[in-house]
Amino acid sequence: MIAKIQWTVSVPILAIAALILTWGRDLPPPIVIIVGLFLAGxxxxxxxxxxxxxxxxxxxxGSLVLAVAVTIIEVALIVTLMISGGEKTQSLAxxxxxxxxxITCNGILGLSLLVGAIRRRIAVFNPEGTGGALAAVATIATLSLVLPSFTTSRNGPEFSPAxxxxxxxxxxxxxxxxxxxxxxxxRDYFLPITTAGQVINEEEHLEPPSARSAGISLGVLLLALIAVVGLAKGVSPSIEAGVADAGLPQSVVGVVIALLVLLPETIAAVRAAARDRMQTSLNLALGSAMASIGLTIPAIAIAMIWLSGPLLLGLGGTQIVLLALTMVVGTLTVVPGRANVLQGGIHLGLLAVFLFLAASP
Incomplete structure (x- = not known):
């Protein structure tokens, strides 16, 4: 345990050092690999x-801590890339x-359901809390990503300033x-319940960390997030060049960014599902989706005061169909409050469709 804690403290510190040494420089491939390792760590x-x-x-x-932290990474990456990317980043947000x-509503949710159902045959969660979260995600996603394709104040899939x-x-x-x-x-709608239906108000097998340990972890968490944002900014030219060399659409860059910043959520959600904390997994998945839209769009709107050029927010027809299908399937999944491997597999199948169409529109 001590070695683990030391490792999780030393890596962010080394990553910050790597960030300072590489900031603003063109990185050769070997350095990009090293930076990528520090980024993953x-x-x-x-x-x-x-x-x-x-x-x-x-x-x-607890679910909010990681959701907000991940969204901070996402917002920082989008804004920094939009500042330096020019016209090709108008649709990056x-x-x-x-x-x-x-990724959250199909990938994290589907993988969590699959892990939970494989381990305990049935994944049990609270439909009141999960259904409310999904309804909020559907509303905010439609407002921010679908409506711009149908408004008439501006030509193209963008909002007017108002x-x-x-x-x-x-x-x-x-x-x-x-x-x-x-x-x-x-609050009780979002507390984890076991497969037997027992509400879990606190962890049963682990003593809560001391205030000092939690404070240190909070500080190192912030340090790690700064390292992730900075190092991702450093390797982003290599990502964009790789996408271009592979002949893939520019939108794939956004997919790569989302996959990168949601890796912590994915790991945490799968761990929770494996411990029979399915509600915690769904809190992480849907909370991240909601924070991604509910916090990113306001931040980008403020950033547009300084950024030049249009902000393309409206989805195309294919993406709107995928979003609508995801919300319909998600509703059918969460309403019963119980799911098996079929529901998990369906959501993962939708994620595979999204990834394929992102690379081959």
Whole structure:
């Protein structure tokens, strides 16, 4: 345990050092590989420290810690790439946010259901809390990513400044309302329950960390997030060049960013599902989807005050169909409060369709 803690502390520190040494420089392939290793190590360290903080504050607050942390990474990456990327990044926010929704609502959710169902035949969760979360995701996603394709104030899939401001305020307001319901008014809807239906108010086998340990983990978590953002910015030219050399659409860059920043959520959600904490897994998946839209869109709207060029938010026809299908299937999955390997496999199948169409539209 000591070695693990030392490793999760030392890697972010080394990653920050690597960030300082490589910032603003063109990196040759061997250095890109080294930076990528530090990036992956920082992501894993962030998962560990986020789980320590989450265990200290308890559910459902713990799920919010990692969801908000991941969204901070996403927003920082999008803004920094849009500042330096020019016209080719006008749709980066849309591509990344849509990819995050598809990965969380199909990938993380499906993988969690599959792991939970394989281990215990039936994955059990609270339909009231999960259904409310899915409804919020569907509403915010439609408002921010679908409506711009149908509004007429601007040519193309973009909002006018007034529409963008309204969408940003509405998305943030719905997200904050959900957080209030999740943490205060109906907190019991989001507490994990076992397969036998027993509500788990606290971890049964592990003592909560001390305030000092949780404080240290919070500090190292922030350090790891800074390292992830900075190093990802450093390797992003290599990612974009690789996508271009492979003849793939520019939207694949957004998919890669989403896959990268959601890796901590994926690991944490699968671990929770393996421990029969399915509700925690779904809190992480849907909470990340909601935070990705509800916090990213307002941040991008503010950044557009300084950024030049249009902000393309509206999805195309293919993406709208995938989003609608995801929400319909998700509704059928969460309403019963019980799922088996079939539901998990269906969601993972939808993720595979999304990834294939992203590479071959």
């Amino acid at each position: 920082s992501v894993l360290a962030a998962v560990h420290h986020a789980e320590v903080v989450a265990h200290k504050v308890g559910e459902p607050y 849309r591509d990344t946010v849509f990819a995050a929704v598809m 529409q963008l401001a309204f969408a940003a305020v509405a998305s943030l307001g719905l997200y904050l309302l959900f957080v209030l319901v999740q943490t205060r008014r109906h």
